Amino acid sequence: MKIGVLALHGAVIEHIQTLRSIGVEPVAVRLPQDLEGLSGLILPGGESMTMRKLVARWNLREPIMALALSGAPILGTCAGMIVVAKEIAGGEEPVFPLLDVTVERNAFGRQLDSFETELPMPILGDRPVHAIFIRAPIIERVGPGVEVLARLPDQRVVAVRQRNVIAISFHPELAGETRIHRLVATMAAAYAEPHEGAATGNEPWSPGEAR
C-alpha cells in the first residue's frame, strides 16, 4: 500500500519521513503518473496559492480530484487544508472542492503567527496532540456531514473530516506526531483492500466502516 505526498512545494520531506516511520511506502507526487496505484494522498503545508499555481501547471487538479472522489483518503495539513476546502473566505477560487467548509487563511494574525499547543483530539485517543500552527488557517463554517475532530480552547475549529477527506490547521509532521498518519494509513488500507460485501470497493470511506 502506497501513500503519496504532493511534492511540488512546502513541508514535503517531513510527511515522507513520518510515513516511512510508520512502515508505509511514501511516493513523492510531482506528475499525474505518480498518482497511479496510490491508496491515499497527503497535501502538505506551505503556501496554498503557490500550490494552486503548481497544481495547475503540472495538470494535477483532475487526477487528484478523481483519486479523492474514488474514496482514497486525503489528508490536508495547513495550506493543504485550504486547498481541499469548497470555500475560501475572501472569495478565492477553491482548488480541490472536496470538503464542505469555509476556511479562513492566516486566521491568527501577526501576534500569533506561529504557536504551539496541546490539543485534545479524541479520535486519536486520550493523549492530546502537540499542535504546531504556522500562519495557519481556521475553519469558520462547517457544513452538514462534516465531523469536527478538534477545536481550540476558544472553540475555533482546527481539524475536520468529511468521509475520506481529513483537514487540519496544524503540522503533525513537524511534531513527531504519527497518529494522524496512522489513521490515514488505516483508511488507505481499507480503500486498497475493500472489505467483503463492498459493491465496487470504491465507495468513499465512512466512519461507520472503521474497524
Ligand code: GLN
Ligand atoms: N498561510 C499559508 C497559506 O495561506 C498556510 C501556512 C502553512 O501551510 N503553514 O497558504
